[in-house]
Amino acid sequence: HVQLQESGPGLVKPSQTLSLTCIVSGESISSRNYFWSWVRQPAGKGLEWIGHIYSIGTTYNPSLKSRVIISVDMSKNQFSLNLTSATAADTAVYYCARWMFPQRYFDLWGQGMLVTVSS
Amino acid sequence: QSVLTQPPSVSGAPGQRVTISCTGNSSNIGTGHGVQWYQQSPGIAPKVLIYGNTHRPPGVPDRFSGSKSDTSASLAITGLQAEDEATYYCQSYDTKLNLFVFGTGTKVTVL
Numbered sequence: 651h652v653q654l655q656e657s658g659p660g661l662v663k664p665s666q667t668l669s670l671t672c673i674v675s676g677e678s679i680s681s682r683n684y685f686w687s688w689v690r691q692p693a694g695k696g697l698e699w700i701g702h703i704y705s706i707g708t709t710y711n712p713s714l715k716s717r718v719i720i721s722v723d724m725s726k727n728q729f730s731l732n733l734t735s736a737t738a739a740d741t742a743v744y745y746c747a748r749w750m751f752p753q754r755y756f757d758l759w760g761q762g763m764l765v766t767v768s769s
Numbered sequence: 770q771s772v773l774t775q776p777p778s779v780s781g782a783p784g785q786r787v788t789i790s791c792t793g794n795s796s797n798i799g800t801g802h803g804v805q806w807y808q809q810s811p812g813i814a815p816k817v818l819i820y821g822n823t824h825r826p827p828g829v830p831d832r833f834s835g836s837k838s839d840t841s842a843s844l845a846i847t848g849l850q851a852e853d854e855a856t857y858y859c860q861s862y863d864t865k866l867n868l869f870v871f872g873t874g875t876k877v878t879v880l
Contacts, residue, residue, distance in 0.1 A: 697858055756860075757817060759816075
């Protein structure tokens with residue numbers, strides 16, 4: 651039974667770095683069948699793809715690319731999101747999600763974590 | 770940044786059929802990349818209903834069906850049930866913007 655679980659601070663000060671971790675249980679994060687992704691959703695708004703990490707690299711949303719780093723820790727079977735220079739516009743529920751191959755869809759999601767950027 | 774346009778809301782009585790449209794362009798839906806549909810209830814992560822335009826993952830009721838034509842896609846829900854009340858998002862990949870894109874979302878209300 652594969653699960654994803656987000657963790658990290660729920661409150662970040664403006665200009666600081668928003669950092670979240672997604673712990674993957676029940677599946678090896680080194681599997682080549684998946685992209686490990688981050689998606690966010692501001693309150694009352696739609697979904698925005700942030701980026702993903704996979705076996706040979708990372709891909710980011712161009713609008714966030716200058717501020718985003720997604721990394722993986724194989725030893726802990728988890729992947730992380732770092733979003734620098736946070737502003738109030740980054741306040742959202744952040745989901746980690748798994749994009750699977752060959753079917754190509756987000757088949758598994760974490761429960762989501764609300765991160766508020768405020769002083 | 771939603772490049773996929775959906776109607777804000779649709780409604781129907783229990784047992785009726787409703788459809789949700791998703792309009793894109795030649796850089797996303799109009800490419801070979803498939804369209805996916807997700808259902809999201811308040812406070813809960815999205816759940817996939819349709820992938821690759823028309824395919825249902827295991828466990829998704831056959832009341833949900835998807836279609837695609839040129840640069841648009843549609844989700845149909847037949848035999849509408851109270852539990853179908855949720856927000857639905859389409860999703861694809863945009864080859865010009867180089868990113869995964871989601872639709873604007875459609876709230877389905879069961880009357």
